[in-house]
Every structure is written in C-alpha cells, then in structure tokens.
Amino acid sequence: MKNKFFKTLRVLLVEDEQRLSTLLKNAIGESFYSFNIANDGVEGLALFKKIVPDIIITDIMMPNKTGLEMAQEIRELNANIPIIILSAFSETDKLLSAIDVGVVKYFIKPFDLDELLDYIGSLEHSFGNRVVLLKDDFLFNKTKKVLYKKYKYIALTQKEKQFLSLLIDKQTEKSYILPYDEIKKKLWKECVSDERLRTFIRRFRAKTSKDLIQNIKGEGYQITVVEL
Known part of the structure; x- marks a missing residue:
C-alpha cells in the first residue's frame, strides 16, 4: 500500500518560497514519517547531512546556493538518494543540468500534488523492505x-x-x-x-x-x- 510506504519516508523539502513550502507541508507533510523544510541550498545541504533523508524535493533558483548546486554536492555524498526538482522554468539547459546531477524527476510549477505523490509512490520498488x-x-x-x-x-x-x-x-x-x-x-x-x-x-x-x-x-x- 502506498500510504504504508509513505509512512517509512523522511522527506527533505528545499524551497525558498515560504508560502509554497508551508502549503506543501500542510497538504502532504502528514503523509510521511517526517517532513523537513530548508529555505535554500546551503541550509538544505546542512540539513541533509544532519537527518539523512530518504527523498529530496528542491527548487532550482534559490539564494546562497541553487538546487542544482546543492544536488551536485549531495550526489558526491550519496549517489542513490532520489532528488525531485520543482521549478518555474522549463528551459532545456536547466533540464539537462538536472539530468547531469542525477535528478530523477522534474516538475514545472504550478504542479499537481497528486502527480507528485504518485511519483513518490512509484519509487517504492526501488526502496524495498529496507x-x-x-x-x-x-x-x-x-x-x-x-x-x-x-x-x-x-x-x-x-x-x-x-x-x-x-x-x-x-x-x-x-x-x-x-x-x-x-x-x-x-x-x-x-x-x-x-x-x-x-x-x-x-x-x-x-x-x-x-x-x-x-x-x-x-x-x-x-x-x-x-x-x-
């Protein structure tokens, strides 16, 4: 069951738009074992090292450190963690850059929450009963x-x-x-x-x-x- 899988996941959301991060936490945060929020790439990287989440959801354009820069550094620490990008941009160069750093999924804002949850649910087979x-x-x-x-x-x-x-x-x-x-x-x-x-x-x-x-x-x- 998808809900059972979600309850084993620790999610890290990295988003500088506070209204969106609050909306996401209120809408889907309770679906997961834990749902942590960072406000930019620097804070996101520090929180990643502290809590070692199972999934990362991140914006691209953020102050201090972009989502792609953060993803690159995380990939050097963990080659397998799923990284999902949320972005208002759909330019090919940003999409290709996201692929280069091992991003597994790219959602263009505004996006459908159900589609996001369905995608996370589709990752269950790769996690197994760990x-x-x-x-x-x-x-x-x-x-x-x-x-x-x-x-x-x-x-x-x-x-x-x-x-x-x-x-x-x-x-x-x-x-x-x-x-x-x-x-x-x-x-x-x-x-x-x-x-x-x-x-x-x-x-x-x-x-x-x-x-x-x-x-x-x-x-x-x-x-x-x-x-x-």
Missing part, C-alpha cells in the same frame, strides 16, 4: 543500520545496531524472542556474564526507550514491529 516502524515512533533502516525517532537521529554503537537487527530478524522469522544466549554469542566473541548483558540492555534503553524492547523473563528479549 525500513521498519517500531513502537514510540522509532524507525530503523535495516540496510544502513540507522535508527530514528521522528526528526531525531539516534546514535548507536555497532553492537547496539547488531542487537536491534537481530531483534527485528526474529520478528521476520516469527520466532519473536531473541534468547539471552544467542545475544551473547552474536554480540561478543568472548564469554560474557548475565550482568554484562543487563548493563548493555540498560544503556540501549537509555538511548532509545524503556518500552522499545520487552524482556521475556527466563527467555530473552523481543521487539514489536508496527503494522500500518
């Missing part, structure tokens, strides 16, 4: 091993990323519970005590939420994947 929604508005990218809570990136250690991946894999396998012994075996090369595992879990919960994972007494831990 993200899962969890309790308390957490989202985990299984490919990049990155955790977010709405607009905030949650920094995890390699072991914490591996632990979260193992928990989610158990849900996919319908095993549900990740046993204590399996956690110790997969996360540490050496033999570790129960107390060390409990300390690891306390730190993980302090970074995330005390309710994100559940302890099944005498068995192990499990996580709940949210179905939309």
Whole structure:
C-alpha cells in the first residue's frame, strides 16, 4: 500500500518560497514519517547531512546556493538518494543540468500534488523492505543500520545496531524472542556474564526507550514491529 510506504519516508523539502513550502507541508507533510523544510541550498545541504533523508524535493533558483548546486554536492555524498526538482522554468539547459546531477524527476510549477505523490509512490520498488516502524515512533533502516525517532537521529554503537537487527530478524522469522544466549554469542566473541548483558540492555534503553524492547523473563528479549 502506498500510504504504508509513505509512512517509512523522511522527506527533505528545499524551497525558498515560504508560502509554497508551508502549503506543501500542510497538504502532504502528514503523509510521511517526517517532513523537513530548508529555505535554500546551503541550509538544505546542512540539513541533509544532519537527518539523512530518504527523498529530496528542491527548487532550482534559490539564494546562497541553487538546487542544482546543492544536488551536485549531495550526489558526491550519496549517489542513490532520489532528488525531485520543482521549478518555474522549463528551459532545456536547466533540464539537462538536472539530468547531469542525477535528478530523477522534474516538475514545472504550478504542479499537481497528486502527480507528485504518485511519483513518490512509484519509487517504492526501488526502496524495498529496507525500513521498519517500531513502537514510540522509532524507525530503523535495516540496510544502513540507522535508527530514528521522528526528526531525531539516534546514535548507536555497532553492537547496539547488531542487537536491534537481530531483534527485528526474529520478528521476520516469527520466532519473536531473541534468547539471552544467542545475544551473547552474536554480540561478543568472548564469554560474557548475565550482568554484562543487563548493563548493555540498560544503556540501549537509555538511548532509545524503556518500552522499545520487552524482556521475556527466563527467555530473552523481543521487539514489536508496527503494522500500518
């Protein structure tokens, strides 16, 4: 379902026309997991580095740094992120420049919002099942091993990323519970005590939420994947 796919996406809109950016956020912002706005290419590039969005929608003509200049710099950091251009111009040279920096779609203003949403929906096949929604508005990218809570990136250690991946894999396998012994075996090369595992879990919960994972007494831990 398109709506389910949208709820896994973090969108970055880069637009210097405040009226249009506000209109877009009010009209479609709630359709997505998060919808962030930057006012020009400089701010857009900085926000891209901070939140690492899934899709970028940007104007071309903006002060400080154009959308194409920003797109060029983003392409050097991420070759695959979809970049959608919104522009009042339809000149061939700007269109060719957009293609050169890897823009995937070009909409001429004024554009139809439904067409924009339909295009974003068509990208679902290229994303696959790379993200899962969890309790308390957490989202985990299984490919990049990155955790977010709405607009905030949650920094995890390699072991914490591996632990979260193992928990989610158990849900996919319908095993549900990740046993204590399996956690110790997969996360540490050496033999570790129960107390060390409990300390690891306390730190993980302090970074995330005390309710994100559940302890099944005498068995192990499990996580709940949210179905939309």
